[in-house]
Amino acid sequence: MKKPELLVTPIDVAHIRDLAEAGADAVMIGEQRYGLRLAGEFKREDIVEAVKIAHQHNVKVYVAMNAIFHNDKVDELGDYVKFLADTGVDAIVFGDPAVLMTVREVAPHMKLHWNTETTATNWYTCNYWGRKGAKRAVLAREINMDAIIEIKEHAEVEIEVQVHGMTCMFQSKRSLIGNYFEYQGKVMEIEKRKYEKGMFLYDKERDNKYPIFEDENGTHIMSPNDICIIDELEEMIDAEIDSFKIDGILQEREYITEVTKKYRLAIDLCAENREEYRKVKDQLLAEIEEIQPKHRPLDTGFFFKETVY
Numbered sequence: 371m372k373k374p375e376l377l378v379t380p381i382d383v384a385h386i387r388d389l390a391e392a393g394a395d396a397v398m399i400g401e402q403r404y405g406l407r408l409a410g411e412f413k414r415e416d417i418v419e420a421v422k423i424a425h426q427h428n429v430k431v432y433v434a435m436n437a438i439f440h441n442d443k444v445d446e447l448g449d450y451v452k453f454l455a456d457t458g459v460d461a462i463v464f465g466d467p468a469v470l471m472t473v474r475e476v477a478p479h480m481k482l483h484w485n486t487e488t489t490a491t492n493w494y495t496c497n498y499w500g501r502k503g504a505k506r507a508v509l510a511r512e513i514n515m516d517a518i519i520e521i522k523e524h525a526e527v528e529i530e531v532q533v534h535g536m537t538c539m540f541q542s543k544r545s546l547i548g549n550y551f552e553y554q555g556k557v558m559e560i561e562k563r564k565y566e567k568g569m570f571l572y573d574k575e576r577d578n579k580y581p582i583f584e585d586e587n588g589t590h591i592m593s594p595n596d597i598c599i600i601d602e603l604e605e606m607i608d609a610e611i612d613s614f615k616i617d618g619i620l621q622e623r624e625y626i627t628e629v630t631k632k633y634r635l636a637i638d639l640c641a642e643n644r645e646e647y648r649k650v651k652d653q654l655l656a657e658i659e660e661i662q663p664k665h666r667p668l669d670t671g672f673f674f675k676e677t678v679y
Contacts, residue, residue, distance in 0.1 A: 379409035390427035393634025405434025493524035500527035535617030
């Protein structure tokens, strides 16, 4: 049975070795100037080293260029894409068509993954971008299991699904946190807020804490819970989903590594020994719950929500 790729987001270059040993098949990296909500910041020299280390361990490297590019950055894209192509990265993740057009001009051989975060909700749209040059579509987190399976049945491109980690609920290009502090008469540098793990919006009515941080791409508000479906992989593996993603943003490296090990075991057993997987899947979920941060409860996201038309 075909196994899905296990894609993980590392914190830094050294973390890639740990993830490779833990069983990751691919990593997604990048820098915030071009990519959205990455677990760590990878400048050009870091990307060069990351590709070298990852390929030594037979791990693929995908670089995020999924930010929204205004005119002031468009002229930079060609140089960055050429650098990525020369470095030997395995794919570029994009959402803005400016990246697609740039890749066509500068590196037409480069593999592209289409990821607009929220609009990959049906197979027709995935195939449309496939005809434009994308080899993979990253599905929105807001669709359920039935929709995922239907998309895969009709997709002409690879399909990637996030199986673990938090989801972005809101993004604004504005510096909302900075504006708030300035309104209070305080000054807080963006560098100190970037990937800050201790800032939350608190919803008293729902008793939820929403992680919030600000970077060069604006303000990001994340979901109060983390997705975890390590015990619900069977349908998607049977449907031959191409890639499972573990998103490690705002998590510690040890946590990401341990979760990767458990998903590696779960995927292997589910594909090769279904009865054994059914015996251990609840235990694997319990082990993740033990290391899960107390303010980040686990749930199944939208996987089992009913679709309302």
